[in-house]
Amino acid sequence: MIDSLRTICRSSAKPRAMKEVMVVVPRFGSAKVAQREVDSLVCNRILDGEEQYLVKWKRIVAPNAYSWHYLPELTLCLALLQDYLKARRERIHSKTSNLKRKSPHAEQRAHLYEHDPQSRSPSVQSSSSESISAKAQALSLGESYNCTVYPDGDHIRVRSSLRLPCAERIPTAEMMAVAATSSTRHASHKIRTHILKRLKALPGPEITYQNIHDASDIPLRFEFIEACVLREGLTRVDPETIVGCQKECRPNMGKNIGCQLSICECLEFAAVQEGRLNEEQWVRYRSNPGDTAGLPKRFPYHTSVAQRDGCLVEFYLRGRHPIYECNHRCNCGPGCNNRMVQHGRQLPLEIFKTKDRGWGLRCPLAIRKGQFIDTYRGEIITDEEADRREARSGKGKESYLYALDKFEDELREREEAPYVVDGEHKGGPTRFMNHSCDPNVLQYTVSYNKYDQKVYDLAFFARRDIPANEELSFDYLDKDEEDNEAGTGVLTSQVDDVEVWTPDDNGTVVPCRCGAEKCRKVLWT
């Protein structure tokens, strides 16, 4: 049921300029504050044993307007709530470390209290927080500031108040002090439940997440997507240029026969399989190694169970040759052995908080050497847009930009720049995969249109057998087997075969914490 708004004038007898107005914001039943109308959440407190958050409305909606809301009214603003809780945690953390408090465990205890579903309910708080809650009520002139709030259908709306603006800066220092010690446990729980619901709704094997280190969650602003999103300014190869295998390949070519045994045209640009060349082909290949049309090529995947069915073959694992899969124009059909990455992720994954490198990724099942894990997805943007985004985010911040530069040399000849995948705001679980100088995962170019050198899939395969729950990692700088350099820094020493990098003149060093024996010490500069 939606309560009606009550406005109480404490003393209507006061002169207008002195009038102190308290607007009591009632519970609005199922009506919700719409995120698009909210600037941010700026404070929290406990009122009547329940968590409340102070909404700062967008200037355009009602200038300088604030109102307190209970959690059920904020379920459309969970991303903003998550931003607020993060800022609050950082504030508390910096205060506790600045003050060098007597008990170094105080912050830890606060986290435990927020996390533990069995912990005391906010309504049964200690006497100190009870008095703080009482103080919070005493402090507030009213439940909203410079505005009136009212239900309008499914939404809670705000109207600028004609009354005198609130003299104090909201939130006041006292409000912030109350906020720092008031529980936000229910808000954290709501956010967590929402994330789990989102993950459950994703197609394919389950994706879970776990954090035993702190109170942070996967960012709600991050959107899980199933395919890359192409942003404006991109030019694509004409889809008409996509050709499939037509000549020799067909579905059901015979027992265990498929594109791997035919001269599949999809593999035109793949490496030549020298062992299958006849004498005439050998002579031609030796005299002109650049002309490989019509020659049998290296097939990327094992095709028999005994040989790790579906896993990448050793030849591809040793190098970083592009993989060319069959496509919708091919004669071979959907059951073809040359289709693996296009069928999507087949493994469950877990996003988990590491001790010192933010979120990471692991698989609750053992992964076989050469097994496909997932692709790197995101927004595909131009090189210039990537520069702009990088400049905006600032140095030292996490980076989720991945250049599609496998065919950089060919593109340079045409005076074109490679596109970039940005996984920061949209992507798949592999966006959480960390770097290692000795990785257990390798990244590959996977193309469905052999003539398109700008847009293709980035696919991850296991470099070796990986036990269940071992963190998955790839080498951020490992572009190619013959092009393996550590960023733009300067190689300053090489101790016991370990390269130590320091930044170049304009570089900021991001230290690597992969812990590998031969760690390069620098993630990038």
Ligand SMILES: C[S@@+](CC[C@H](N)C(=O)[O-])C[C@H]1O[C@@H](n2cnc3c(N)ncnc32)[C@H](O)[C@@H]1O
């Ligand atoms: C693609 S993201 C990986 C996911 C990230 N950990 C997160 O929490 O979202 C890349 C960022 O993770 C961190 N990172 C990844 N590997 C690291 C490593 N070996 N050492 C230190 N930081 C690392 C860096 O902040 C880097 O910018």
